[in-house]
Amino acid sequence: MRFDKTRTDAEWRAELSPEQYRILREHGTERAFTGQYWDHHEQGEYLCAACGEALFSSAAKFDSGTGWPSFYRPLNTDAVAEKTDTSHGMVRAEALCHHCGSHLGHVFPDGPAPTGLRYCINSASLTFQKKQD
Secondary structure (H helix, E strand, C coil): CCCCCCHHHHHHHHHHHHHHHHHHCCCCCCCCCCCCCCCCCCEEEEEEECCCCCEHHHHHEEEECCCCCCCCCCCCCCCCCEEECHHCCCCEEEEECCCCEEEEEEEEECCCCCCHHHHECCCHEEEECCCCC
């Protein structure tokens, strides 16, 4: 998989907070119910915290009860890449920013209609752009 916008490790460390670096670049996970967007209800778009690429719309956000921001689809088909993740003794679909390759979270087949998918995303992987009235 090749990504359009890449930086050196030193550049990522300089641009991201230690927590963002751990999650976005080292494929970490934040604790459930601790991120700033798990219970966030404003209208707008969620962007990649690493590169600013638009990833998800608030219109596709739902309360999964898991403690992480959850979406039933990305903003568009090119926004999020998926890769098989076999870490921690499980087989899961890892969600990555299609633009810069940063780790966002995972995709599970237990979401609501119309897709049946749950993009379970770390708040630290996101920033938010409020919809302009």
